Amino acid sequence: MQFHLNGFQSGDPRKCKIAAERLSRDNRCDVIIIGSGPAGLILATQLSAHKEITTRVFEQKLGPLQIGQADGIACRSLEMFEAIGIADEILRESYWVNETCFWNTSEKTGRICRVDRIQDVEDDLSEFPHVILSQARVHDLLLEKMSYGPKSISPEYGSQFSHFEMTGEKDYPISAHFLKLDGQKEEVIKTRFLVGCDGARSKVRHSIGQKLSGQSTLQLWGVMDVLAVTDFPDIRLKCAIQAGDVGSLLIIPREGGYLVRLYVELGELSYGERALEKNITAEMLEKKVKEILSPYSFECLQIPWFSVYEVGQRLCDHFDNGKGTSSSCGFPNIFITGDACHTHSPKAGQGMNVSMADSFNLGWKLAAVLKKQSSKRILKTYTEERQTIAKELIDFDREIAKLFSRKTSWHRKENRFQTYFQKFGRYTAGVETCYGKSILVLSDEHQSLAVGWKIGMRFHSAPVVRLADAKRIQLGHI
Numbered sequence: 001m002q003f004h005l006n007g008f009q010s011g012d013p014r015k016c017k018i019a020a021e022r023l024s025r026d027n028r029c030d031v032i033i034i035g036s037g038p039a040g041l042i043l044a045t046q047l048s049a050h051k052e053i054t055t056r057v058f059e060q061k062l063g064p065l066q067i068g069q070a071d072g073i074a075c076r077s078l079e080m081f082e083a084i085g086i087a088d089e090i091l092r093e094s095y096w097v098n099e100t101c102f103w104n105t106s107e108k109t110g111r112i113c114r115v116d117r118i119q120d121v122e123d124d125l126s127e128f129p130h131v132i133l134s135q136a137r138v139h140d141l142l143l144e145k146m147s148y149g150p151k152s153i154s155p156e157y158g159s160q161f162s163h164f165e166m167t168g169e170k171d172y173p174i175s176a177h178f179l180k181l182d183g184q185k186e187e188v189i190k191t192r193f194l195v196g197c198d199g200a201r202s203k204v205r206h207s208i209g210q211k212l213s214g215q216s217t218l219q220l221w222g223v224m225d226v227l228a229v230t231d232f233p234d235i236r237l238k239c240a241i242q243a244g245d246v247g248s249l250l251i252i253p254r255e256g257g258y259l260v261r262l263y264v265e266l267g268e269l270s271y272g273e274r275a276l277e278k279n280i281t282a283e284m285l286e287k288k289v290k291e292i293l294s295p296y297s298f299e300c301l302q303i304p305w306f307s308v309y310e311v312g313q314r315l316c317d318h319f320d321n322g323k324g325t326s327s328s329c330g331f332p333n334i335f336i337t338g339d340a341c342h343t344h345s346p347k348a349g350q351g352m353n354v355s356m357a358d359s360f361n362l363g364w365k366l367a368a369v370l371k372k373q374s375s376k377r378i379l380k381t382y383t384e385e386r387q388t389i390a391k392e393l394i395d396f397d398r399e400i401a402k403l404f405s406r407k408t409s410w411h412r413k414e415n416r417f418q419t420y421f422q423k424f425g426r427y428t429a430g431v432e433t434c435y436g437k438s439i440l441v442l443s444d445e446h447q448s449l450a451v452g453w454k455i456g457m458r459f460h461s462a463p464v465v466r467l468a469d470a471k472r473i474q475l476g477h478i
């Protein structure tokens with residue numbers, strides 16, 4: 001967006017003046033997005049920057065997320081937020097994870113003790129830190145941004161996607177059906193592209209014949225945001241605590257300086273068992289936290305949010321309806337992103353980050369194709385690129401989950417969780433992604449022309465002084 005282009009106008013330049021073109025409720029559009037989680041909102045925000053593209057977002061919930069869910073924002077996600085234009089707000093409001101502590105039960109004393117305190121993100125990995133901000137707040141910022149884009153978009157709440165059919169029409173080949181949860185009659189919309197950002201129980205995934213496969217048992221996690229009084233010394237630092245047989249705990253301080261997020265591992269669910277059936281209460285989680293932190297004291301004054309969250313490391317073979325090289329129309333036109341195509345444990349903090357990265361990858365490609373700036377062939381690179389990355393991340397997550405649960409004693413053996421955490425810091429920061437050879441990424445035949453810039457990886461920013469106006473800027477931001 002460019003401001004003061006057509007003469008000076010007062011007001012916030014981030015809010016597009018031509019956003020006047022409000023959402024048309026036509027029964028045809030270019031892109032339908034199902035779901036307004038982080039994956040759906042990133043895609044919608046990207047598309048709202050193109051006034052020629054008509055996008056509609058359908059969400060079964062009755063309104064925006066208010067509280068809870070994921071909260072870790074990796075460096076790479078902040079780079080992406082910078083491109084979208086919301087990084088400054090996020091940096092201002094968030095908790096910055098600059099250091100991480102590791103605690104273990106000492107064999108000598110039988111008490112938990114700090115094993116190490118390390119820098120969380122290695123120097124010069126990114127111009128941005130790793131931060132913590134509530135997913136609900138990230139949603140707010142994205143919702144605001146997309147409503148002020150050149151093509152204003154706002155989610156249509158209370159609309160549940162039920163199924164789609166292929167119309168056989170050239171321009172609008174997909175017809176999607178929605179049930180209105182306020183009892184109004186079903187709505188049917190025709191579209192060029194359909195994107196399922198509809199989470200782990202995705203109907204879109206099911207409709208294109210894909211399934212999440214992988215781990216058959218699910219891990220159970222208790223998560224709570226608490227206002228606590230404690231003498232545990234590292235309560236304002238991210239901590240991974242392995243208290244031998246008693247259990248494992250992750251402490252993530254929350255933005256604002258008061259609340260703390262606690263992740264308590266509650267073991268595996270047996271086949272077919274659901275988290276809700278376990279009847280876990282906030283009091284049970286608090287008791288477990290006290291046991292893990294003992295002999296430090298820990299009293300919860302308030303528990304504003306708690307959830308019991310079941311998760312397995314699972315992945316789909318294809319993230320679109322193209323089944324590799326061919327589909328009925330020669331290129332994919334139905335896609336799935338985020339939890340709809342892969343799920344992770346919260347330990348490596350990847351759920352929201354990888355979901356947003358999928359959509360970011362797809363968003364510019366859809367825009368380029370719809371604006372006729374690119375061949376439809378680039379759409380095939382979405383699955384090629386993102387499925388490979390998701391697989392790598394799931395392998396990483398599986399390993400880190402195993403290590404975090406392992407009962408280690410730091411006197412006896414090397415703490416492998418910590419070593420792994422440090423070694424794979426680049427993964428969790430989201431900057432290790434490297435896409436293989438495709439119509440977008442050349443082979444490394446010409447790598448010598450770009451020494452230090454690995455082909456297939458994201459552009460690593462550097463501080464520079466712009467010659468034209470002598471301003472200090474980050475190269476990556478322009």
Ligand SMILES: Cc1cc2nc3c(=O)[nH]c(=O)nc-3n(C[C@H](O)[C@H](O)[C@H](O)COP(=O)(O)OP(=O)(O)OC[C@H]3O[C@@H](n4cnc5c(N)ncnc54)[C@H](O)[C@@H]3O)c2cc1C
Nearest residue numbers: 035037038039060069070160161198199338339346351352
């Ligand atoms: C209860 C809960 C707690 C979580 N806690 C944590 C946590 O503590 N830490 C962590 O790292 N991660 C957590 N996660 C996971 C993290 O939130 C996800 O990885 C991330 O939100 C994935 O984003 P997404 O957009 O792909 O999917 P989601 O955030 O699941 O969004 C999908 C959206 O699609 C909507 N939808 C689904 N089906 C339909 C339909 N048929 N029609 C219309 N709309 C539909 C849903 O209502 C939802 O809003 C949690 C997830 C849940 C559900």
